[in-house]
Amino acid sequence: MSEQGLQGTEAAGTGIVLTSDGMVLTNNHVINGATSLTAVDIGNGHSYGASVIGYDRSHDLALVQLHGASGLQTLSLASGTQVSVGDAVTALGNAGGRGGQPSQAAGSVTALDQRITATDEGSGSSEQLSGLIQVDAQIEAGDSGGPLVNAQGQVIGIDTAASVGYQFQSAPTEGFAIPATQAESTAEAIAAGHASSTVHIGATAWLGVGVGTANQYSSTNGAAVVQVVPNSPADRLGLLAGDVITSVDGASVPDPNTLTALLGQHHPGDTVTLGWTDSGGQAQSARVVLGNGPAG
Known part of the structure; x- marks a missing residue:
């Protein structure tokens, strides 16, 4: 949950725990505008405060650190896994921000290497998100940052969905996910503190x-x-x-x-x-x- 104090609103999303001490990968638009962050780990049910390590707006990815976390169950990104049109997939997340056990939306891959324009209504800026996996699974606001898994349970992508204040332009009513290869590359750069023209480290x-x-x-x-x-x-x-x-x-x-x-x-x-x-x-x-x- 991100509290956007300047707007007096809250936003909910999903994240993938990458390390047992609480390094979590999510969408940048989930944390964008947040003045405070809290997260609930579904493995142990504990709630944690969190802070942003860094983010990449151009790929809609962010890495956050849970405070005081240890011994968490983790997920690995299957970055080397082949993804093909027609593959069965399931999007896991927090559909509608309802919390509790992860929601599941089943479907299949309908297209690869897709491009959409995402507009941040808060800053007035927009980003061209490219290389996306398109699926016919019903990915909703709140699912953003959650894993897209294949029939073998491998994490092949990071769900991303339009939400209040973060809109897709000219996008069909299908879901999109950031490929695991891109997600892993960005997460590694942020974790290593490697700032670039797209990666921002720190506050x-x-x-x-x-x-x-x-x-x-x-x-x-x-x-x-x-x-x-x-x-x-x-x-x-x-x-x-x-x-x-x-x-x-x-x-x-x-x-x-x-x-x-x-x-x-x-x-x-x-x-x-x-x-x-x-x-x-x-x-x-x-x-x-x-x-x-x-x-x-």
């Missing part, structure tokens, strides 16, 4: 704005500010709804995706130079210390 730097595509709100290209969180770095800087962020440290910000990517290279406490055009059309620039923001 999330935070400006404190909700943004949208500028041409929907303004004639200026950039990330249009539609909300400023009170007492955030953006608020203290004086940003207002209607302003358009145009650069970070001199790098152009043509859209919300770019703003997310540029801020994702930083950590709380970093100072950046922000450029923006105010609602009166005047160019502004100032240095701002980034805060410690919600996960993902």
Whole structure:
């Protein structure tokens, strides 16, 4: 369960326990925006607080650490397993966020190497998720981060589902899963602390704005500010709804995706130079210390 304190909401998902001391793999969108995380291990029934080790938005994966966990039952990713169209599969998860024993949704593989666009309504950014396994199993919100297993019980993928605030565009009413090979590669990179252009390690730097595509709100290209969180770095800087962020440290910000990517290279406490055009059309620039923001 992720508590998204800034929105006053909660989100539920599923995770795969990779190590007996509580390293858990899940979808990034499950933890995205979380100000606190809790998890219940179905093996022992215990509830744990958790923190984010790192995440990869471009593959919708995140690694979290359960606090004080030991002796947990684990699952292995069957990354070398051949997956073919027609294979029988079962998606395990927490359908609808109801908790308890894992829900099961049976089906078969209908396509491989699929691409969808996933939009994060909170940040205004979108990601192209590619290489996905498509199935006709009914994967629901809450199943996200759970295992997709084949007829032999091997984990061949990580379920991913649209949910409130995280929507798929032009996706058929079928389920998708991230292949185990990709999931394992990303999990290993995060666990090793190997940051990259897609992998973020540690706490999330935070400006404190909700943004949208500028041409929907303004004639200026950039990330249009539609909300400023009170007492955030953006608020203290004086940003207002209607302003358009145009650069970070001199790098152009043509859209919300770019703003997310540029801020994702930083950590709380970093100072950046922000450029923006105010609602009166005047160019502004100032240095701002980034805060410690919600996960993902």
